[in-house]
Amino acid sequence: MKLKEFAREIGLSPTTVSRALSGYPEVSAATRQRVSAEAVRLGYRPNINAVRLATGRAGAIGLVMNQAGEFQLTEFLRGMTEQLVRDEMDILVTPVVEDGTEAEVNAYRRVAEAGKVDAMIILAPQPNDPRIPLLQGLGMPFLVHGRSEGSAPHAWLDIDNEGAIFRATSHLIDLGHTRIGMINGRKGMTFSLHRDIGYRRALEERGLTFDPRFVAHGNFTDEVGFTFARDMLEQGLRPTAFVAGSMMTALGIYRAARALDLVVGRDMSVIAHDDVFPYLTADNMVPSLSTTRSSMRAAGGRIATLLLQIIAGRPAEEIHELWPVELILRESTQPVPGG
Amino acid sequence: MKLKEFAREIGLSPTTVSRALSGYPEVSAATRQRVSAEAVRLGYRPNINAVRLATGRAGAIGLVMNQAGEFQLTEFLRGMTEQLVRDEMDILVTPVVEDGTEAEVNAYRRVAEAGKVDAMIILAPQPNDPRIPLLQGLGMPFLVHGRSEGSAPHAWLDIDNEGAIFRATSHLIDLGHTRIGMINGRKGMTFSLHRDIGYRRALEERGLTFDPRFVAHGNFTDEVGFTFARDMLEQGLRPTAFVAGSMMTALGIYRAARALDLVVGRDMSVIAHDDVFPYLTADNMVPSLSTTRSSMRAAGGRIATLLLQIIAGRPAEEIHELWPVELILRESTQPVPGG
DNA sequence: AAATAATTTGAAATCGCTTTGAAGACGTGG
DNA sequence: CCACGTCTTCAAAGCGATTTCAAATTATTT
Known part of the structure; x- marks a missing residue:
């Protein structure tokens, strides 16, 4: 059904119909009401591509x-x-x-x-x-x-990535941690940079020295979390806490801990950034995962x-x-x- | 830049230009070549909405x-x-x-x-x-x-959901499991139904009785996996193996096991369906997760x-x-x- | 009742492209 | 050299809406 047919069908001009449906003020309330009702009844819908061509939108x-x-x-x-x-x-x-x-x-x-x-x-x-x-x-x-x-x-x-990671890191320092691993997102991305800054600023403000061996960058995957966490945990003086860039990263860190017979929440701490998913919740993890949270x-x-x-x-x-x-x-x- | 201007610019008619760019045979190879080159040079691109209106696509x-x-x-x-x-x-x-x-x-x-x-x-x-x-x-x-x-x-x-779950369940039976939990997808969905059928058929073919307490349905979330697995594991005669509908479900099951001090791969078995994700791989889980795999x-x-x-x-x-x-x-x- | 203003309606141009039907250019055989 | 078939090219008519500008209708004022 096209505009022309529809307009003829209900005894109005295409102009009026178009205006009625698009909510222009030049058309009386009664006419608009009637046009809308008829459109529904006869199943008329403007062709989207014609509308777009005409309006330029x-x-x-x-x-x-x-x-x-x-x-x-x-x-x-x-x-x-x-x-x-x-x-x-x-x-x-x-x-x-x-x-x-x-x-x-x-x-x-x-x-x-x-x-x-x-x-x-x-x-x-x-x-x-x-x-x-x-x-x-x-x-x-x-x-x-x-x-x-x-x-x-x-x-x-x-x-506020910087602020979030600053607070997360500060919290870990409050708990007495001095060697804190940071498994961040892809290198070069603004959010990764800001998180790095938040992390370093927290360390500096508390007089802790920055150790590049405790910082890693990569995609938000469990594999990245697992691999880097394991590598860091196998070092002589290993981190006692981790800041993770995503829930998936945190999953990897949890597994690395278990693989090395360490218990998260006892032998080491983890905090991660959570974008809030219906299918993976920090509350349900064992132990439940501390997070910096912001809904994607x-x-x-x-x-x-x-x-x-x-x-x-x-x-x-x-x-x-x-x-x-x-x-x-x-x-x-x-x-x-x-x- | 519009078709008309562009055509004038390069000294051809809009028709020829349109045909050249759309690959119609009526236009000579030389002309087509030239038109394409000029289009790139002058940055001409057909307006998509006009194309769509004209073609009806x-x-x-x-x-x-x-x-x-x-x-x-x-x-x-x-x-x-x-x-x-x-x-x-x-x-x-x-x-x-x-x-x-x-x-x-x-x-x-x-x-x-x-x-x-x-x-x-x-x-x-x-x-x-x-x-x-x-x-x-x-x-x-x-x-x-x-x-x-x-x-x-x-x-x-x-x-082949039915076949996949049939084989997965049969494999568990081969390993000696007789009480097998099944944490399936949302009830009513075709894929859940087919998986239920595969599961029951495997049990029946091996003379095992179907126990409705060992079957659950829900979204593909870690919470569903965790909750149902924990409930089943807390029953008197608990399952010694699980078939899981998704990787997230499997994560939940793994956690339920740990919460109850059971070790996956020793005290109980798990197999899950894997849609193949770059960010969560069965190989990297601890223990690595057996799967029925098909790339989404x-x-x-x-x-x-x-x-x-x-x-x-x-x-x-x-x-x-x-x-x-x-x-x-x-x-x-x-x-x-x-x- | 006529004049004027306010409100509705409509005819036609427009958006930028595709495509039909016709014509121009070119080469070839008679 | 002419007629004819083959390639190329083009003018103009859609595609289905919106929107401008003008006309028609209705309401208000004098």
Whole structure:
């Protein structure tokens, strides 16, 4: 059923029908009511592509999924979709085919230039992230989940990674730990850098010396957690506590402990960052895991809302949201043994 | 830059340019070469919405994300996107706002009727799934990941859940286990039903009696695994082995064992279904986890390919792919203690 | 009742591309 | 050299909505 047929069917002009359905003020309440009712009855729905061509809006937000595409993405997506469904906005998922920064930048360029989306979201930013000047140059609105130092001013929403890890590390120091392993995220990412800073600042403020052998970087996988934790634990003077970048990393650390016959919560402490998943909860771990917590789902939702505002004309440069992170202490962080 | 300007710029008609870029045979190789080169040089890209309006194609595949949206979704999405990027096809992700079958069916209807997609994918089907007659009625091509008994013939790709769990259970019986716990997926889902059947068939063929107290259903979360496993292990005659529906479930079971001072691989055995994740690998668990393995990513990729074929005209009813499942034995399955 | 203002409605142009049907350019055999 | 078939190219008509500008209707004022 097309607009023309539908309009003829109910005895109005296409113009009036279009206005009635799009909520323009020029149409009387009575007419609007009637048109809406008839649309439902006859099953008329505007062809989305015609609408988009006519309005110039794409009706979608672009998300590029890189090869490393983390497990948190599902939660993030859910948060976004929950917000966007109200505004009839879609999410367009595009992959990066091969690895590498250049391939990723090209993926953004493709999506942006083809006009498939009204705005994009930049995930896992780095300092001087090349995607930022790219999108700014193309005039494509965007929002960064995280932020990028050294780049031109841009809209971002980030969690307080530095503060979170600073508090987590300080907490461990309070418990008497002096050798604290840090298994962080991928090197170069802003969030990893900020966490490193939080970690070092905590050490410095308490007069502890930084030992590079106790710091590792890698993907948020159980394997990375396991391997690095085991390596560190097999050193002469091993860490008595760990700060982990993700729940998966923490799982790996737990297993490394067990493999070496160490008991978490007795022989060593662990604290991890938790993005909040329905399928893996820190509370249920044994021992329950102390965490720095911030909901990935909530971030996705808020970012979607902010993007809609940017599309509607809100100046992007003024949007900077820094979310605080909860520190939740559970059984996995205990005083240093024999301390 | 629009088609008209671009065509004028390089001294050709819009028709020729359009044909050259879309690979029609009416245009000479030399011209095509030149047009492509100029398009790159001048940065011309057809407006996607105009193309879609003109061709009637939506250029996207629809995926509806329900509230339960499992953690495997990321891998599935990656598999799909990897295939689709070649064909300039996008994935449109839509959420189900509130829970319930009706809300889910409505989400499918909205997407299908708005003409936003050329085909859809049905996830986590049930017997007599209402989404199947809906999409068939609307003439929207689709493919079911899994399958739906009792429904009209439809295109599907499924893994051999029954066979996998049959073999897994039989393997445990071979090792001398007679009380085998089964922590399955959500009740009512086809895959859960098939796994239940595989489990019961293995018991029956070996003359073991089915005990309903040893079977549980729930989401693929560590909490479900932990709670049910602990409950079963606290019974008088407890299971000596478990079949788990997912890696997360297995994590929960491992933890339940430790909470009760039981050692997996010595006091009890565990085997789980593994969808293959980069961030959580059965090999790295301690003890390493025996699994029935089938790649979610590969399934997503194959499904995308099949959907493109269906869109291109291949009859959907003839598409039935049943993928075998690997059985991979590791340390977590051992002979029954004292057996 | 006429004049004016306010409210509704509609005809037609527009969005940027694809594609049909027709014409121009080119080479070849008679 | 002409006629004819083969390649290329093009003008113009859609695709299905939105939106501008003008006209028609209704309400209000004088």
